[in-house]
Amino acid sequence: AQSVSQHNHHVILSEAASLELGCNYSYGGTVNLFWYVQYPGQHLQLLLKYFSGDPLVKGIKGFEAEFIKSKFSFNLRKPSVQWSDTAEYFCAVKRAGTALIFGKGTTLSVSS
Amino acid sequence: GAGVSQSPSNKVTEKGKDVELRCDPISGHTALYWYRQSLGQGLEFLIYFQGNSAPDKSGLPSDRFSAERTGGSVSTLTIQRTQQEDSAVYLCASSLRAGGGEYNEQFFGPGTRLTVL
Numbered sequence: 001a002q003s004v005s006q007h008n009h010h011v012i013l014s015e016a017a018s019l020e021l022g023c024n025y026s027y028g029g030t031v032n033l034f035w036y037v038q039y040p041g042q043h044l045q046l047l048l049k050y051f052s053g054d055p056l057v058k059g060i061k062g063f064e065a066e067f068i069k070s071k072f073s074f075n076l077r078k079p080s081v082q083w084s085d086t087a088e089y090f091c092a093v094k095r096a097g098t099a100l101i102f103g104k105g106t107t108l109s110v111s112s
Numbered sequence: 113g114a115g116v117s118q119s120p121s122n123k124v125t126e127k128g129k130d131v132e133l134r135c136d137p138i139s140g141h142t143a144l145y146w147y148r149q150s151l152g153q154g155l156e157f158l159i160y161f162q163g164n165s166a167p168d169k170s171g172l173p174s175d176r177f178s179a180e181r182t183g184g185s186v187s188t189l190t191i192q193r194t195q196q197e198d199s200a201v202y203l204c205a206s207s208l209r210a211g212g213g214e215y216n217e218q219f220f221g222p223g224t225r226l227t228v229l
Contacts, residue, residue: 032216044203044220090155094216099145099168100205104154 004093006103013081013110021076021106023091033074034092034100035065044090050074061085083112114138116221118204124227125194133189133224137206144187145207145218146179150200158202161187162210194228201225 007022025031035047048059055067065076074091088107092100117136125131137144146158157171161181172178176194181187191198205218 034217036220043222044205046217046219049217092155096216099157099160099171100147100155100218101157102147102155 004091004101004103006089006091006106008106009104010107010109013108015083015110015112016080017110019076019078019081019085019108021089021091021108023074023076023103025072025074025091025093025101027072027093027095027101029095032094033065033067034094035059035063035074035076036090036092036102037087038090038105039087047076047089081108081110083110086110116204116206116219118202118221118224120224121222122225122227124229126229127196128193130190130192131194131226133191133202133226135187135189135204135206135221137185137187137204138219139185141206141208141219142184143207143210143216143218144181145205146187146189147203147205148200149203149223153200155203158189160210167210191226194226196228199226199228 003026005024033050036044037047038044047063048057050057050067058064063078067074088105090105091103094100119134143162145160148156159166159169159179163184164181176192179189201223203223204221207216207218
């Protein structure tokens with residue numbers, strides 16, 4: 001079945017540690033890729049997106065993600081996390097004419 | 113309006129009752145999406161509209177679920193004879209259009225938390 005997989009269910013880091021959250025998808029063809037974030041008590045917000053062009057995309061708050069087509073991956077990275085990055089992170093994939101398909105999410109807890 | 117709005121923000125109902133959830137998309141957005149977010153299931157797609165028609169209803173979990181959109185704007189998700197497993201946060205999103213590329217970036221509303229007792 002076509003799906004989006006996020007490898008880590010819960011990640012716990014100390015402030016200033018580096019972050020990488022894995023995301024793999026199983027769709028062939030052209031896809032658009034997204035990372036959304038949901039801070040505690042808030043609604044989903046877009047962190048970054050990839051449509052075409054440079055596979056390394058930069059988003060808000062110092063996040064970036066790299067699209068590796070051969071690996072069907074779109075991993076999220078941040079060099080140095082802050083306590084305020086504590087949130088749930090969702091990877092999502094979209095093909096033309098369809099809705100977003102989300103991964104199950106990764107909860108990030110950052111201790112100060 | 114400035115963003116996607118949903119009402120009510122919270123809904124508590126008894127098993128077997130019908131509920132209606134409303135979504136007001138961003139003005140000018142032709143595509144509208146409904147998702148469900150529940151513990152352990154993540155975010156599940158339910159249905160999407162392009163204009164007033166629904167090309168993809170594949171995510172609706174049963175025939176108790178239906179949705180409509182009128183005037184290319186407001187959408188209502190109706191759940192009939194609610195069950196406890198329907199308890200979840202129902203999210204609505206809208207985008208300029210449903211095709212590929214930049215125009216399909218989706219903006220999410222705050223959700224409606226449904227609790228079925």
